[in-house]
Amino acid sequence: MQLPKFSLGMGDRFAHQAKAQLQACILGAEAGADVAPVWNKSNREHLIIGSEPSGTRAAADAAVKELGWTKPYFLDADHINLKTYERFVAPCDFFTIDVADNIGQKSDDAEIAKFVARHPELIGEISIPGxxxxxxxxxxxxxxxxxQFLAAVQHAAEIYKAVVEKKGNEDFVAEISMDETDAPQTPPELLIILAAIADxxxxxxxxxxxxxxxxxxxxDYVGDVPQFAKEFREDLATIAYAIDKYGLPANLKLSVHSGSDKFSIYxxxxEALKDTGAGVHVKTAGTTWLEELIGLAEAGGDALVLAKEVYAEAFAHAEELCAPYATVIDIKTANLPSPETVNGWTSEQYVRALRHDENDAQYNADLRQLLHVGFKVAAKMGTRYTDALQANEEVVARNVTTNLFDRHIKPIFIG
Structure with missing residues (x-):
């Protein structure tokens, strides 16, 4: 199974927005950018929601059928490990293998010595075009x-083989996730990792x-944009070099995790994709869930009341909700409005605070991050929340499609 050149990993926490998300990809195709949709949902998210991967598959398949999508699409078993992969084997055809916990675990000295002996080409001066x-x-x-990395690669191979054994074939897309580390991998480190993957x-x-x-x-991205641009291009160059050197799949490409709303690096x-002809996979994480809240707030009435209730509960349980995401959020609690303040907001005030528009003085990045991790609150509401989505489907879907197409697909793949 081949992943196309451009792909977009799309989170759909409650499996109600597949059609709206796919519509964004259809608009992309009409504008000249073929972007394959990859619906992703992690084991942790399934546990919180109380859902099954088969439900995500059913929602994706239904959207594809209803909208007449004839191009490739995928379902991602997001961040799997040996403890969680089995429930994803049947419905999924994309497996993000998470080896973050194995980075830094030292391999056997003999294994390291064998690796070094197998790769004399890694010692000396190396020139990589680009x-x-x-x-x-x-x-x-x-x-x-x-x-630092050999044990992680070997563990990835163990997970991959376990999926193959259960699935009975290798007809799926595999990704290795190494982004949850303390420091960026340098091109030499990435090259060594890719050599190990080839082994x-x-x-x-x-x-x-x-x-x-x-x-x-x-x-949005927080950091040195020119430095990111340099690293991104150097990683593209290193991957192209390793494909040729080690016989890795010709369509191997970079994946940008938590790529949602990273407007300043798009x-x-x-430009790097245009200059090099490379592909990319970008994960948009849970912004669809936030667009659902925006749509409910925009709808007003009972839907706005529900959106305010979600915030009040998230505010009350902020510490619990934030703990699992501590390394990927940065919330300044002093900037969070009180639930009493939010309860007095109009639809417009709630929408402006939550919608990611940094030109709007009312936008509140801290509120947005809290609500991002607050989907557990909506999950506990059960059918009350999903019924509200259905009752306000038109306004919610419009926000979901607009977010993915205008703020993600256009700036990354069209320009």
């Missing part, structure tokens, strides 16, 4: 990098490295 200066590696650096005969089609800066949930991504 990277300005050659870099020179010694044996100690290769050994050190292998100690394990892992046919991955995307890899998610760590980039400089913060990729907080649902808000131009850098688009």
């Amino acid at each position: 990277i300005d200066k050659p870099f020179s590696l010694d044996k100690a650096f290769v050994e050190k990098t292998a100690k 394990e005969k892992l046919p991955i089609q995307t890899i998610a490295p760590k980039f400089t800066g913060r990729f907080n949930k649902g808000v 131009q850098s991504i688009r």
Whole structure:
């Protein structure tokens, strides 16, 4: 199974927006950008919502059928490991293998020695087209990098083989996620990682490295944009070099995790893709859930009351809700309005506070991040929440489609 050149990982917490999300991809195709939709939902999200991967598959398939989508689409078992993969095997055809916990776990010394012996080409001066200066590696650096990442790659291979055994075939897309580390991988480190992946005969089609800066949930990139642009281009160059050097899949491409609403880096991504002809996979995480709230607030009446209730509960349980996402949110609690204040807001005030428009003085990034992780509140509402989505489907869907097309697909893939 081949992942197309451009793909968009789309979260749909409550499995009600697949049609609206797919409509954004249809608009993209009409504008000249073929972007494959990849619906993703992690095991943690399924546990919180009380859903099953089969439900996400059913929603995606129904949207594809209703809108007449004839191009590829995928369902991602997001951030799986050996403890969680089995429930995803049947409905999914894209597997994001999460090895964050294995990075830094030292492999057996003999395994490291074998790796270094297999790759004499990694020692010495290496020139990669697209990277300005050659870099020179010694044996100690290769050994050190292998100690840092070899166990993670070997564990990824173990997960991949477990999926193959359960699925009975290799007809799916595999991604390795290495973005949840303390520091960005340098091109030499990425090259060594890719050599290890080739050794394990892992046919991955995307890899998610760590980039400089913060990729907080649902808000803009925080960091040095020129440095990100440099790293992104160097990673593209390193992947192209490794494909040729190690026989990795020809369509192997970068994956940008928590790529939702990272508006300030989209131009850098688009220009790099245009200049190099490379592909990319961008995950938009949970912004669809936020667009649902915006749609409910915009609808007014009981829907606005419900949206205000979600905020009040999220505010009251902020510590609990934020804990699992501590490394990918940065909420200044002093900037959060009180529930009493929010209860007095009009539809317009709620929408302006939540909608990601940094030119709007009423936009509140702290409120947005809290609500981003607050989907557990809506999950506890059960059918009361999903009934509200259905009752206000038109306004909610319009916000979901607009968000994905105007704020993501256009700036990244069209310009």
